[in-house]
Amino acid sequence: MRHPHRASRLPRASFALAATSLAALLLAACSPGEGAENSAKPTTPPASTGFDTSEEVTLTISDGWGTTGTGELFGKILDGFEDKYPNVTIKRDTTDYDSYSQSINLKGSSPNPPDVMMLQTAGYGQGFYQFARSGLLLPLDDYADAYGWSGRFGADSNLDVFRFDADNGDQWGAGPLYGLPEQNAMITVFYNAKLMKQAGISEPPATLEAFEDSLQKAKAAGITPIAQDNIYTHLYMAIWNAISGDGEPINDWIYGRGGSFESAESQQAAATIQDWQQAGYFQNGVSGATASDAAGLFLNGKALYYVAGSWMTGAVDGTFGADGGGFQLTGDSGTAPAGGGLTTPLTISSKTEHPDVAAAFLDYFTSEEVSDQLYTGGWGIPGALTSDSVANGTDLTSQVLSILMPIESDGGAGTTPFLDWAAPTLTEQLPAALQQLAAGKLSPAEFTAQIEGITSDFADERSGS
């Protein structure tokens, strides 16, 4: 970021210089970002599962996993790909997750982007939306056919989150496929079985009603019911899905196909968060708690529940063993759509000179072999569900997988993607609004109206362009 107020007084000569450079810029007369758009609508090359293994190839990959933990594991997977194809050298470019979006937007739209790019969202989320609509990503459907990716990720409709139709009103969820998932991230209620016993709760509650009873019991027993961070998005998704019971209306709204956020169900979910905050079901100081504060509280055995994505599976297993469990909140009917799903797409740049090698990497990354490696390495639940070690994994893994099961076939209540994929600015604005809701600064009706306002403004912008 520039610090404009640092340069306090400009000498006269600099003004002349500034004027000259301004004139030069005006002469060049190109709007910012014009270069990016030029490459729109790439011609899809003939997809092939093979490539010339005698030619030396350098594949550049950009990701946000850093160099420790999952980042280290990803490095090993890249090494495995290089071992498999000795003619391929991978040049990896990684930054930490939180600052990744700033760098990838610049890198991905530069004249010389990485061949393979990890993106942090799908749908209308920050990054994926802009990349997909401006033709910076390579359509993968031909590779999907050539490699036979159908069935690898459960029902084929699961991959729809990575589809985007730039030719048809920028509609998300339809059109060409632009990415393959890094993992299955299902919103899960993790629990500590020891504390559950202490609170006198006989079995993990499934329905929202039973869950609320258990919160009260825990509170009465002097146990912090929920370790919560001040983002609230995942908790809201879990409650909203349980109250709705059906994914269809939620998805209509998230995918921007119609519907409204100002429904009775979403207001009820908002009211529930307010009630729980007032009842003291979250730890003391929740309004200042980050995601890692909340996770730490739960993993230290100081709270009964923690609502997060299934990426916590490995950590919960490793800390509590058999005492760690997970379930999904459902409505009275006993079903609810799973929140989350396939996420963090790996995409290929439309400007790549080695599309076949890049596609081979995506195939390798979602193969059975690497899925095993990811799962046993503590990555979470891999995107591909074909791995044996996932199927024969820990009790917690099978509990988390049972949240996924209804969506393996096209039946069931389906999945609803992450809420902040409904508009590019929600990454920042949804948590801010949820914080105001939890603190009682916004009523449930005001909260839903505010979010609906953001997404309908965005819908206008989309149809206007």
Add this chain to the structure above:
Amino acid sequence: MSMVRSTYRTEGGSVRGAAPARAVVRPARWRRNLVGWAYVAPALAVFAIAIIGPMVYGVWVSFFEWDGITAAKPVGLDNYASVFTDPGIRAALGHSLFLLVFYSVFPISIGLVFAAVIARQRLWMAPMWRTLLFLPQVLSIVVVGVAWQWILAADGPLNVALRGVGLGGVTRSWLGDFTWALPSEGAIGTWLMSGLCMVLLLAGAQTLDPQLYDAAAVDGAGPIRQFFHVTVPGLRNVIVVCLVLSAAVSLNNFGLIWVTTQGGPGDSTQVISTAIYTRAFVRSQLGMASALAIVVFFVMVGLAAVLARRSEDA
């Protein structure tokens, strides 16, 4: 003594290299300027590429609606209009002005009192106090932020101390509280800036003529009157310097806010610098962010100019 010949004279007419007196031609003005320009050219080139270029580009971008990836749409002055009408930005501006009191007014008042006390009295171990009060200026802003985050946390030392004296009722997660997060940020700012202001004012106070105090004392002025009628007017110029410096820090305090609250809870600690950042890099509204940055730039330059003029008048 005609033998003694002044040899230098015989050679005098043809001293090699000496120009005729009338021909003392100085290099042309443009030529001298050229040499000057050549000297500053390297610095100027760096300045132009690193500062002026991006600034001009920022002005250019501010006339577009641009997400940093797709082609930009020219929108004229719309971004500037939004700067003054967007409720989020207006709130951020209000928060910045609120913080200005904590970053400027309080530190200067505290600094003045300390400076007056330390300058007039022989305070026990004065160098140690001076060093301690100046310490925040030496620490990295991230260290300051993380340390205060810990101090102000729900189970942090501040709350432990409050409970210890029976004030358990007022404990809270200070930086997570809608009402108290911004004043908490302000308190950190006061802590941060007081030492700097004190050192500057102290240096100024030592240049004041002691006879003025003596004269005031003879006229019957007590320490408080002396403070308001001798110390404060005498330090007017230094106070202006403190004001400009602390105002700049206040509007530039991105690091502290980002480390401690990231503008939350809700938008309650969103200030101008974090608003520029979130609009540019979280919401990808680069045109809007540029327009806001440029407005702040001119406000800052204007403020500095007015203050500088006032101090010259004084």
